[in-house]
Amino acid sequence: MLTGNNLVAGEWRGGAATFTAVTAAGGASVDPAFAEASAADIADACAAAAAAQPTFAAMPLSQRAAFLRLMADKIDALGDTLTQRAMAESGLPEARLNGERGRTVGQLRLFADEVENGAWQGLRIDHAIRDRTPPKPDLRMRRLPLGPVAVFGASNFPLAFSVAGGDTASALAAGCCVVVKGHPAHPGTSELVAGAILAAIREAGLPEGVFSLLNGTGHSLGETLVKDPRITAVGFTGSRAGGLALMNHAAARPVPIPVYAEMSSVNPVVVMPARMAEAADELAAAYVGSLALGAGQFCTNPGILLAVKSEATSRFVAGVGAALGSIPAQTMLTSGIQNAFTKGIAVIAAQPGAALVGTGAQGTQACGQAHVYTVSGADFRANRALADEVFGPSSIIVTCADLAEVAAILEEMEGQLTATLHMAADDYAEARDLLPILEARAGRIIANAWPTGVEVTHAMVHGGPFPATSDGRSTSVGTLAIDRFLRPVSYQDMPAALLPKALLDGPSPVLRRIDGTFHA
C-alpha cells in the first residue's frame, strides 16, 4: 500500500538511494524501502511551489479554507491505518496517536475558520486628504503570503507537528505553498498523510505544486532545501543543534530568510512555599505524571522544578521518589533519542551535589527509564550543565535557600517555552515579583497546572525567547502562528478597479482599521 516514494508536486517519485523505517520498539525494518530525495526532486518541488504560489495566493479565502477542511477529512479517513503505522514507527501508544490525529485535524479546521475570519490580513485603510499641504494620499494595507515555506517534520509529534502539522497548517492558511522534509523516523506515516493532502489538493482543484513531501536521512536534504532560492521561510521543531544549523544556513543565503525553529526548553516550574505546604503529596504525583507523560518527549516537559527548602519540600521530594516507582518503562521515539537520554541523565548524575530521588521501571533497550534528581540552589547555579535540556522522562528538583535564590536562578535562565507557578493565595504577593522575570523569559506562563498540555487556540503562545525558539516574536501553535508567514503591502492611490476586494470602501465582514479606528 505504501510506495516509499517522494511526492513532488503531485508526482510520486522513486529513487536510487533508499532507507527503511524501523520499529521504535525493536529496531526491526518495516517495508517498504523509502527513496532518498535527489537534488532534482528538491529543485523540482521548490520550482513547482514557486510556480503554484501566485495562483494559490490569489484564490478566494473560502476556497483556501475548503482545502484545509478537505485535508482534515482525508486525514481523518485514514483512521486506524494511520494509527497502526505511526505506532510501529514511533512507539507511541494507540490512544495517544488517535488523540494526536484528532488534534491534527482539529488544528486544520481551526485554521480553515481563521482563514475565513480574515483579520490576519491586517487590513488598514487611510483615506486621502487632498486639500492638506502636502496632500495626504490614499493608503491601503493588507498582508500577503511570504512565498513557499520549507517545513521540517518533528519526530515527537508524527502527526500534529509533522507533514500536516501546525507549521504546514499555518503556512497553507497564510497562502504559502509548502515543501515538507519528512522525519526519517516515521516515513510511512508521512507518506500516508501526504497522500491525504494530495487527494485534498486534487478535490479542491489546486495546483499540485502547493505541496510536496521529500524524504531523506542525512543533513544534506534539509540544507539544500533551506538554501533553495525559492524557499522564503522555514518551520522546524527539533533539537537545538538542528535548529541552529538551519538558522545559519538561512542567514548565509544571498537572500536571508526567516527561520521559525522550536528548539530547546527546560520549562521551569516553581512551587511556591504556601502551596507546597498545603499540597506537597498531590503536587508530587502530578509532577511525576507530567514529566513521564509520553516518555517525557514533549517540548514542554518540566525539566526543572524550583522549591524553597522546608519540611513540606522534603515531603514533596519523598513523594516524587515514591510516585516514580509506579512509572512504567516507555518505548522512546528512536534509538538515537534513547541513547541521548541515557547519556543526558548520566551527565546529570555526575554533577556535584546531584542526588537521585528515584527512578521508574527499567524496560528494554528501547525504553526511557524515568529519573528525577535533586540538587541545592547553590550547586545548580554553580553548574551550567544542569540547566541544559535532557529530552526524555527526567527532571531536576532544585531546593533553594529562599525565594531570592529562586528569583536569581530564574534570572540566569535562557529563554523558555513555558514557566509555571504553583501558588496558594498566600503566595500571590511573592509570585507577583517573579512574574516580570518569567514574562521576559518565557512564551507561556502557567498557574497551578503542568506545562505538558498545549491547547490549540487563539491565545496560545508556543514560543519564547532564544533558544526556546529561534524567533521569540512568534508562536508555532495556535492561530497567531499564521503571522509568521505574512508580510504587509501598501497600495497608494490605487484605482478601485485594481484594488484587492478586501480593501475596497463599503461594508466588510472582516476586521479592518479605517482611518485609525477598528471596525469589527
Next chain:
Amino acid sequence: MLTGNNLVAGEWRGGAATFTAVTAAGGASVDPAFAEASAADIADACAAAAAAQPTFAAMPLSQRAAFLRLMADKIDALGDTLTQRAMAESGLPEARLNGERGRTVGQLRLFADEVENGAWQGLRIDHAIRDRTPPKPDLRMRRLPLGPVAVFGASNFPLAFSVAGGDTASALAAGCCVVVKGHPAHPGTSELVAGAILAAIREAGLPEGVFSLLNGTGHSLGETLVKDPRITAVGFTGSRAGGLALMNHAAARPVPIPVYAEMSSVNPVVVMPARMAEAADELAAAYVGSLALGAGQFCTNPGILLAVKSEATSRFVAGVGAALGSIPAQTMLTSGIQNAFTKGIAVIAAQPGAALVGTGAQGTQACGQAHVYTVSGADFRANRALADEVFGPSSIIVTCADLAEVAAILEEMEGQLTATLHMAADDYAEARDLLPILEARAGRIIANAWPTGVEVTHAMVHGGPFPATSDGRSTSVGTLAIDRFLRPVSYQDMPAALLPKALLDGPSPVLRRIDGTFHA
C-alpha cells in the same frame, strides 16, 4: 551650548578620543569636538537600559504616551537652533529641515496616540471549558516589549530617521529602552535632540536608562552595540553594506537578535503605454522633480523608470533631458556620499548601451549633479550593474520592446521599498497582470504618483523584501512599525489577582479578541 559629550543614561560624558562635525557644503570643521563613545560608555548605556527596562515596560500606557508627547514638545521647542545646526551639518535646506522637524514631532505624537489605542498589544482571551475532555484551560495573550533596542541614526534624515526618528519612536512606543548610535555626519543635531529627550525623561519621571546617545566615527561602536548581550533588537537605515554587516553581527551572537535594516532600493517606476501617450511631457517634468528632490538622497528615489518604446516615450525622454536643465546643483549630505554618487554615475555611463539623456547644473565639489541615462530593455537585462542603487540624483530610463519585457525586468528585480505604476484607464487590464509581480517584490505600490513622499500613517509600509530591508515582514514608517519590537506572552489559568489589567474580564476600551471574536 553644545558639549560634544555622549549621553549615557542621563549623564553627559566626555572622552579622550574626539572627532568634529564638518559642514556639508564646504567641509569646514564646526565646534565643538565630539567624544568617541568608549567601551565603558557602551556597556554602561546598555546596562542602564536593561535596568530601566522592567520599570519602563510596566508603567501605564498613558504615562508612556505622555512621555512621547513631551519629547515632541521639547524637540519642537528647539526651533531654529536645531534647524541651523542641521543645515550646517547636512547641507539640507531650511524649509526641508523645518518640514522634517514637523514630521518628527508629528510621528512622536502619532505613536503617543497609538500607545493609548492599545490594539498593538494583540490582546486575546480564550475562556476555559472545564467540562471538556480534556478540560480547556483559560488562556490570555498580550504582546510585551522585546527589551533594549539599538537604533542607528541615518544620514539622510537627520531628524525624522535619526536620534528621535521613526525607529526610536516606535521602539519607545512598544516599551523598549533605546540606545542610539548617532550618525557622525550630524553630531550636533544629535546632541540637541538627545538633550530634548533627556528633558522629557526627567519631566515624565522615567528612569534615565530609557535613553542614551553614543557618538563615534568607526564601525566598532556599532558592532559592540549590536553584540552587547542586553540589546534585543536593532533598527537601522543606511547602506546595504552597513545593514549586511549588522545582520551578520546579530546572527553570530550567542543569542541572535532581529535586525530591522532599511538598506537599498531602486524603486522601479513603470509608465504604461496609454498614460505615456497622453501625458509624456507632464510625466517628464514630474519624474525629474522626484529624482532630484533633496539631491536624490531618499530611500524611495525613482532609480529605474520602465517604459515601452514609442513616439510618446521618445518625447518623454526628450522632455526629461530638457527638464534636467533647470535642476540646480545641490549640496550632498557628506563628501563620502558625494564621492560614491560620482563613482556610481561613472559606472552607469560606462555600461554598454547606456546613453546620457541629460544633466542638471554642475555645482561645487560638494554638490550632486543630476544625471539621467537611458538604455534598452535588452541591455538592461544583460547587465546586473544597472540594477544597483546609486544614492543621489540619478535615474535610468529603460526603454523596453513591449510590456512582456517590462514584466520580465520586474520579475528579475530584487526586493524594493516601492514600485510605481503610471496608468490611464486603458492601461488597467495590463497593469492588473503586473500587480502580482510588484506585490511579491515591493512593500508599497503607488499609482500615478511618485515614490519620494512617505506618509506617516497607519496603512503605510516602508519596507519590502530583501535587500530593500533585512526583514520584509516589517515597516519602519507608520504605526505598524511598533510590531517590530513586541513578542507575545500567554497566561494560562492565571488568577485575576495576578493578571495584567488589560486581560481581565469586563468591558475594555481596547480592541481585544475574546473566544475568537474581535471586540472593538
